Amino acid sequence: MKNLHGLIIAVLVLGFLSCKQSDAQLAGQITEKASSAEANKAAQEAIGQNMNNLVMEAEKAPDALKKDSTYHYAKMYEAMTTIQRKLDMSNDMYEQGIEQLKALAADYAAGKIKKEEAQQKYEELQSGLSKMSERIKSYEGNYNELSADFAKMMADFKAKGE
Numbered sequence: 001m002k003n004l005h006g007l008i009i010a011v012l013v014l015g016f017l018s019c020k021q022s023d024a025q026l027a028g029q030i031t032e033k034a035s036s037a038e039a040n041k042a043a044q045e046a047i048g049q050n051m052n053n054l055v056m057e058a059e060k061a062p063d064a065l066k067k068d069s070t071y072h073y074a075k076m077y078e079a080m081t082t083i084q085r086k087l088d089m090s091n092d093m094y095e096q097g098i099e100q101l102k103a104l105a106a107d108y109a110a111g112k113i114k115k116e117e118a119q120q121k122y123e124e125l126q127s128g129l130s131k132m133s134e135r136i137k138s139y140e141g142n143y144n145e146l147s148a149d150f151a152k153m154m155a156d157f158k159a160k161g162e
Contacts (some may be wrong), residue, residue, distance in 0.1 A: 027109055030122050034101040035093070037129050044094060044136045048087040051143050055080050058076045058150055065157045076149060082140045090136050 106117040
């Protein structure tokens with residue numbers, strides 16, 4: 001009977017320790033995801049800054065180019081500002097996701113939320129950050145295309161004027 005009692009206590013202690021280990025593992029995953037998302041933030045903000053710079057460059061285009069309908073400046077400028085707004089919004093949402101991950105890690109470490117709730121929120125936030133990251137990277141392609149098109153437009157306009 002004593003051996004059975006000791007065995008039950010040993011199993012409970014091992015079970016408790018394994019639960020604590022998996023809790024530490026989840027806390028580590030949350031913290032790691034927040035850190036990696038934070039590390040990616042600068043590159044993603046650079047995409048937004050590049051788009052902002054392109055819009056400012058387009059705003060400085062000569063009035064003659066802006067008024068010449070053969071260049072479709074207005075359509076291109078509208079596309080630029082649309083992507084710029086989407087990038088700004090996406091970068092803001094990405095930043096909010098990082099802050100929510102940090103808060104989740106702190107709340108979980110402080111015992112304010114249970115493992116199941118933390119796991120669910122972590123998965124939602126991780127998924128949201130991944131989607132937002134992919135969206136921001138897709139806008140880089142839009143930026144590259146618009147940048148090349150605008151450079152060609154300017155070169156053609158300057159060549160026409162010479």
